[in-house]
Amino acid sequence: MAKPDLLLLVLDDSPILQLTGRALRAAGYELAIVQDIESMQKALQESSPALVLVGETFAGKSGLKLAESMLDRFPTLPILLFAEHDTTGLAKEVLRIGLSGYLYPPLRIEDIVTAVNRSMERAHHLGDWLRREVKMTTASLEKRAQLSESERNRYETIFANIQDGVIVLDSRHNIVILNPSIRETFSLGDQDLKGRPLLEVITQPDVRALLTRSAEGPVKYHEVTLDNGQVMNAQFTPIPGIGSAITMQDISYLKDLDRMKSDFVHTVSHDLRSPLTALLGYAELIDRIGPLNEQQKEFLHRMQASVQHITSLVNDLLDLERIEAGFDTRREAVSIEGILKFTIDTFEGQAVTKKIDLKCDVAPGIPTVRANPIRIRQLLDNLVGNAIKYTPPDGKVLINVAARDQQIILEVTDTGPGIPQSEQTRIFDKFYRATNVPDGTQGSGLGLAIVKSIVENHHGRIWVESVQGKGSSFFVVLPSQE
């Protein structure tokens, strides 16, 4: 048999209390009767009554106030008020506080029992509904938790299987997560590294340099060379709201290929230089040992021009290799203006022949740059030489030199054919000649590659702005010595 519901009677001792007690016991309820505030609190707390009946006054206190504070603590507890009189004010208060109802004289036994039964019924309904809602909400929460758990597992599997190394950092460069590839590369074992500062866990200097560089400017990649010779290309990407991610890709095989290619170029160029010098020497001697007819002279002249062309190509290759390998370390105070004069002298003749208007505009007081003067001459010769070579007759070439923010800005602008947009980044590659080059134009496609290497070796930047059919402007920015 179910346990009878317990009702708490918070009523002063009176004939009404006796009557109510008897009636409710007879109706099958269990009763707890309290006579003071303290035992009322205790009963509420410990015996969890199913319903409370409270007098309009109890132990000298307002029953409404007591009911209100009971509902603050147990919002679903049904409470009936025993009023001394029925007034509209009282009815309003009962509604405002949220009591189950109120009874007032003349009190009859059936009225009391009916009111209690009805309140209990409503409370049971409410309880059932609440339990159902809680059950439904819990089930849906459990389902959602299961889903996000399986989703998390999926992401973790993907993350763990990425071949490239991945590290996610918070905004203070503490590790959020890293994948097995990184653990293997840096021999980190399987210790828990979450929350640890990256630079404490990975002490490799290149990783430190990557983090420093990423904070300083827009360059977000760096080569990381490990003790075992492996080379990784590390990329730094900021992630809004989280911090950043570093991805590392093994580029050792590319480095090996590059080294093999450089070795090959170096050997071939070196081995070619001596026979070429010999060829040129003998070609010069030919007309000294006997007279040549006009046709022989012409052929000899063409031979010399071809050998000179190959020699300059070989020299370009050797230069490029030397600059790229970092062997070009000569540095002194160089005046761009001074060197530009030699370049203009060299190309003025060609400009006059092609009727090209060659102009030079150098701002006064241009500071010097710390550079190798031979390389700066090479840089200027290549840019000005190209401008004159590619600009058709009657065009214009303007060389502009200015200084701003401790930088020297060189601009070589021409009214030549312009360079197709899609090829503008490729023209700085070795041996690349764009589709705008008219047939028969001399060149090897090495000039701009050399210029780019020189600029980078001097910590500068180079770029081109060009519109097809209008012309091109090459910009070089070098740090000034001040």
Ligand code: ADP
């Ligand atoms: P090249 O020996 O062919 O001149 P460069 O490396 O100096 O080699 O230049 C690469 C390519 O860039 C050229 O082949 C040409 O297509 C393009 N180029 C360079 N300078 C200019 C210019 N001033 N105007 C138009 N195209 C140019």
